[in-house]
Amino acid sequence: MVRHEFVTVDPDKCVGCRICEYTCSLEKEKTFNPTKSRIRVVRIYPTINASMTCRLCEDAPCVVACPRKALEQSKENGVILVNADKCNGCGWCIEACDFGAITLDPAKKVVAMCDLCNGEPKCVEWCPEEALELTTKDILSQKARFEAVKKLMEATQGQPKAEAKS
Amino acid sequence: MLHIDVGTGKTKIQTFDEAFAKAYIGGTGFGIKTLLDNQPAGVDPFDPQNPLIYALGAVNGTMVPCAASKFGVFAKSPASRLLGEAYSTGQWGAELRQAGYDIVIIKGKAEKPKYLWIDDESVQLMDASHLWGKSTWDTEEIIRKDLGDQYIRVSTIGQGGENLSALACLINDHFRAAGRTGLGAVMGSKNMKAVAVRGTHDVSVAEHEKLREFCRDLYERCKGPATSKYRTLGTPANVLSLNKQGALPTRNFREAMFEGADKISGEYLNEHYVVKIEACSACPMRCEHIASVPEGPFKGATARIEYEPTMAFGSSCGVDRLDAIIKAVELCNVYGVDAISTGMVVAFAMDCYESGLINAEDTGGLDLRFGNAEAMVEMVPKIALRKDIGAVLADGVKLASEKIGKGSEALACHIKGVELTGYDIRGLKTAALGYAVSRRGADHQRHGSYGPDLGGQVDRFKADKSRGRLVADAEDIYAIFDSMILCKFSRGIWKGYDDIANLYALVTGIPCTGAEMQLAGERINQLGRIYNIREGLTRADDTVPPRIMNDPIPRGVSKGARVTKEDMDILLDGYYEARGWTQQGVPKAEKLKDLGLSEYGAVVASKRA
Numbered sequence: 173m174v175r176h177e178f179v180t181v182d183p184d185k186c187v188g189c190r191i192c193e194y195t196c197s198l199e200k201e202k203t204f205n206p207t208k209s210r211i212r213v214v215r216i217y218p219t220i221n222a223s224m225t226c227r228l229c230e231d232a233p234c235v236v237a238c239p240r241k242a243l244e245q246s247k248e249n250g251v252i253l254v255n256a257d258k259c260n261g262c263g264w265c266i267e268a269c270d271f272g273a274i275t276l277d278p279a280k281k282v283v284a285m286c287d288l289c290n291g292e293p294k295c296v297e298w299c300p301e302e303a304l305e306l307t308t309k310d311i312l313s314q315k316a317r318f319e320a321v322k323k324l325m326e327a328t329q330g331q332p333k334a335e336a337k338s
Numbered sequence: 339m340l341h342i343d344v345g346t347g348k349t350k351i352q353t354f355d356e357a358f359a360k361a362y363i364g365g366t367g368f369g370i371k372t373l374l375d376n377q378p379a380g381v382d383p384f385d386p387q388n389p390l391i392y393a394l395g396a397v398n399g400t401m402v403p404c405a406a407s408k409f410g411v412f413a414k415s416p417a418s419r420l421l422g423e424a425y426s427t428g429q430w431g432a433e434l435r436q437a438g439y440d441i442v443i444i445k446g447k448a449e450k451p452k453y454l455w456i457d458d459e460s461v462q463l464m465d466a467s468h469l470w471g472k473s474t475w476d477t478e479e480i481i482r483k484d485l486g487d488q489y490i491r492v493s494t495i496g497q498g499g500e501n502l503s504a505l506a507c508l509i510n511d512h513f514r515a516a517g518r519t520g521l522g523a524v525m526g527s528k529n530m531k532a533v534a535v536r537g538t539h540d541v542s543v544a545e546h547e548k549l550r551e552f553c554r555d556l557y558e559r560c561k562g563p564a565t566s567k568y569r570t571l572g573t574p575a576n577v578l579s580l581n582k583q584g585a586l587p588t589r590n591f592r593e594a595m596f597e598g599a600d601k602i603s604g605e606y607l608n609e610h611y612v613v614k615i616e617a618c619s620a621c622p623m624r625c626e627h628i629a630s631v632p633e634g635p636f637k638g639a640t641a642r643i644e645y646e647p648t649m650a651f652g653s654s655c656g657v658d659r660l661d662a663i664i665k666a667v668e669l670c671n672v673y674g675v676d677a678i679s680t681g682m683v684v685a686f687a688m689d690c691y692e693s694g695l696i697n698a699e700d701t702g703g704l705d706l707r708f709g710n711a712e713a714m715v716e717m718v719p720k721i722a723l724r725k726d727i728g729a730v731l732a733d734g735v736k737l738a739s740e741k742i743g744k745g746s747e748a749l750a751c752h753i754k755g756v757e758l759t760g761y762d763i764r765g766l767k768t769a770a771l772g773y774a775v776s777r778r779g780a781d782h783q784r785h786g787s788y789g790p791d792l793g794g795q796v797d798r799f800k801a802d803k804s805r806g807r808l809v810a811d812a813e814d815i816y817a818i819f820d821s822m823i824l825c826k827f828s829r830g831i832w833k834g835y836d837d838i839a840n841l842y843a844l845v846t847g848i849p850c851t852g853a854e855m856q857l858a859g860e861r862i863n864q865l866g867r868i869y870n871i872r873e874g875l876t877r878a879d880d881t882v883p884p885r886i887m888n889d890p891i892p893r894g895v896s897k898g899a900r901v902t903k904e905d906m907d908i909l910l911d912g913y914y915e916a917r918g919w920t921q922q923g924v925p926k927a928e929k930l931k932d933l934g935l936s937e938y939g940a941v942v943a944s945k946r947a
Contacts, residue, residue: 189617
């Protein structure tokens with residue numbers, strides 16, 4: 173079975189430092205330019221911070237939306253591959269994406285999205301807060317399940333004796 | 339380098355060469371140099387010819403830790419009528435670098451309220467009549483909405499700057515301020531409300547792979563012991579440590595220990611009020627402690643809390659309530675006034691009130707005694723809007739005491755017109771010298787020379803000539819921090835000038851040694867002195883306020899400490915000698931020659947004797 177891994181953020185840990193943006197643009201473009209980063213930080217005053225990037229949706233709406241068939245979802249790992257020759261920067265994919273995870277190169281007018289850096293995303297490696305994680309939906313639901321049970325048990329039985337391992 | 343005359347709307351792009359870059363590095367080096375060269379000598383701070391200058395450092399817009407977004411603002415200061423300089427960070431500085439500029443020089447005066455909109459190569463003056471009278475937070479929000487982009491960064495004044503308060507600052511990214519020396523008023527005097535920036539260009543460096551590996555090391559250092567204070571309790575950790583040392587300014591320097599210190603401590607703040615830690619651009623240290631008041635009369639007040647404002651609105655005003663301190667700092671951010679100076683001005687007003695020099699009629703009915711937290715909070719808008727006694731206090735303690743008279747000058751704690759900051763320098767003799775000679779007036783940030791005093795390297799209660807060299811050396815490395823521009827909270831991670839020179843070379847491609855970097859630090863300090871001398875500074879201005887000189891600390895470990903006139907002379911003589919200055923504090927011709935500053939010899943020649 174194909175495991176669609178993607179980079180996700182824990183907003184409680186994210187401090188909005190944008191190191192993910194710097195390291196992404198350095199890796200992909202050999203320069204520093206957050207507007208070319210495949211991951212972007214959202215800060216909403218006063219205290220909300222979160223990095224947003226491609227979630228590798230099943231039957232990705234961006235691929236469906238592209239009128240020039242410039243986008244293709246990899247059968248191997250689910251990343252969205254961009255054919256730069258076909259893409260003309262029309263922005264239909266950007267509108268179709270619910271997460272604002274598609275970047276339009278301001279100079280080349282071609283879109284780009286997270287390709288997971290061959291399975292070892294630089295943003296995850298460099299995040300100083302360990303707020304970013306390469307994960308799958310299954311692992312996320314597993315975590316949520318354990319957290320929910322832990323909270324429920326704490327509420328009904330007081331503090332658990334040992335921390336539940338998730 | 340972008341020049342804009344906001345009166346005519348004319349812009350000009352000027353480039354600079356490698357020699358200029360290497361001689362002055364960036365930040366404060368660029369700021370002082372361009373101010374000296376672009377401002378006619380002796381003009382009034384509110385004269386359209388006084389330029390407001392934004393200057394970036396060498397490493398802005400890169401992943402170098404704690405440095406991506408630092409920027410400096412420079413102009414002739416309405417507070418000191420000497421060098422005005424203030425620093426901020428957040429996101430704005432990184433954006434300006436991405437837009438393609440190192441320096442922005444704003445001259446002239448707009449006919450109607452305007453703001454500057456820098457969108458990469460496009461530079462426009464936009465109508466700001468709908469923004470005049472608005473708070474800093476509203477202004478940022480409205481500009482982003484008007485221009486339709488949430489990632490636009492805005493450096494703006496509030497009502498404080500519009501009303502030409504000498505305490506007025508520039509706020510960017512909601513919680514960050516270029517706070518000191520009243521530069522918000524210089525922007526206001528130009529009928530300018532803000533500078534909004536969007537940049538989409540690449541910021542490329544000479545050696546990106548090597549820089550990345552160097553940054554890997556630097557990020558590790560940022561997570562080490564050198565920065566742990568900033569990552570845990572933050573600067574408010576100083577409250578208890580300075581209180582213990584008898585160096586916590588209390589009730590306008592009547593005392594140096596505060597009985598309510600526990601309740602305004604970093605420990606108390608973090609336990610009861612800090613709701614989130616945030617970071618500036620590319621900072622793995624992330625020091626911003628965002629505090630919010632959960633209940634009570636100031637419920638909902640939210641501010642980034644540091645030691646200095648906690649001291650100014652806390653112990654200095656005799657207030658032991660953090661909810662009121664957070665509210666006061668929030669109001670300072672919103673109205674665009676410096677939270678340090680504003681707190682110290684309120685403390686001064688409380689001292690005047692208790693001494694019977696002003697009364698309830700002056701304060702608009704407020705019972706402005708030390709410790710009255712509600713009255714303190716109400717004073718912030720009064721000052722920013724120039725209401726009641728606020729009309730006088732908005733000019734800072736120096737001018738306010740001259741207007742109030744009746745001996746209130748003895749209570750006015752300032753150096754060169756800039757209010758004292760959070761170290762009681764009576765028992766810190768090295769710091770006292772650093773404060774006395776700082777080029778922007780009372781200031782701990784140009785030298786950090788409380789370090790040797792509090793660290794026990796010297797006898798902090800005794801003045802001797804050797805402190806001159808200590809302060810001069812500290813100023814030189816600090817000038818490099820302020821030029822690169824590196825956050826001073828990261829100062830402990832840097833292994834001297836060689837380390838910083840290596841970074842400079844990796845980013846710019848300009849070869850640089852530690853020795854050259856050190857020389858640049860000295861050059862920049864001498865240039866600051868030349869500017870100040872040109873604008874009228876003399877030896878008499880290098881001093882400490884009457885309270886520091888005449889009133890000994892009344893109790894505690896620092897009991898009896900003060901800085902006498904004799905102390906001051908010993909300290910100044912040692913410092914002037916170390917700097918290569920005459921007895922009058924003027925750089926000698928050979929010193930200027932050694933530093934490549936001979937072109938400025940004529941500016942100061944007549945002041946040497």
